[in-house]
Amino acid sequence: MSAAPSTPAVQFVTVDEETAGQRLDNFLIRTLKGVPKTHIYRIIRSGEVRRNKGRVSADDRLQAGDVLRLPPVRISERVAEKASHPAPARQFPVVFEDEAFLAIDKPAGVAVHGGSGVSFGVIEQLRQARPEARLLELVHRLDRETSGLLLVAKKRSALKALQDQFRERETGKTYVTLVKGLWPGNRKVLDQPLHKYLLPDGERRVKVVPADHPDGMRSVSLVRVLHPVPVPAVLALAYPEGLTLLEVTIKTGRTHQIRVHLASAGHPIVGDDKYGDFELNRQLARLGLKRMFLHAWRLRIKHPVTGVEMELQAQLPVELQEWTHEGNKH
Incomplete structure (x- = not known):
């Protein structure tokens, strides 16, 4: 389906098999990008949106072959500017x-x-x-x-x-990450609620909260130690415990979940500019690690059409691979 043009004009759209079953309001919100939702509901209520020449309600389900008449609408200047660039x-x-x-x-x-x-x-x-x-x-x-x-x-x-x-949490999402310090091998389950909040400047942050917190969202991460990784020799005195390479599988998908769970446990992800050890990050950046060491490595899903179970993997990027060796070369 094409988005609404920047100059007002009547549109006639034929619903295809892929679109069939959607509610009219959801379809229009996606199709008329940049048009305020209040205006979309207004043109539906007023009868300006027609289905097969008849009136239609916001919650009506579209059928394949339906012809929709969409009245002239103006998109916002911001969206028009975005379309031109x-x-x-x-x-x-x-x-x-x-x-x-x-x-x-x-x-x-x-x-x-x-x-x-x-x-x-x-x-x-x-x-x-x-x-x-x-x-x-x-x-x-x-x-x-x-x-x-x-x-x-x-x-x-x-x-x-x-x-x-x-x-429904039916996927298996596993990440590879490198954290500060020696992760205790017996610490395998992090089951701590998380809460989103804003800093004074409006930037989003997340923190671990008590189990009885009214706005806490249950969050579960499973941790497996791959192996310890020594820090480069020039940092050995300051960070004698070194680093640990972990595999983390998340059972819930909360914002910043892995980053906050690991930092709260005292082992922040190296390179994390929000929840990390900023001095360690600065030292490692000088030695070449200029990004957060968190990589979505493996994903287990069922194929959306056939239902066949699949396991997808993405190899660690080159800039991270050199930091994973037990005998770190740095």
């Missing part, structure tokens, strides 16, 4: 792809989508690089500084099926 086309390394979805290996430092001071992200660049794609939608999110597996749906039905798996 599209994101640069960029392809990303593909781990898996078929007609339903693709899995890419997202590099660190790239946001998954535009917003919050970022004009574009992975999804906008991917859409520009694949203009023939009828649909490309993010299935889930990764922090900007986290690298690794990211799923993008190519069909609305695949998007729903995959998001249902994430919502």
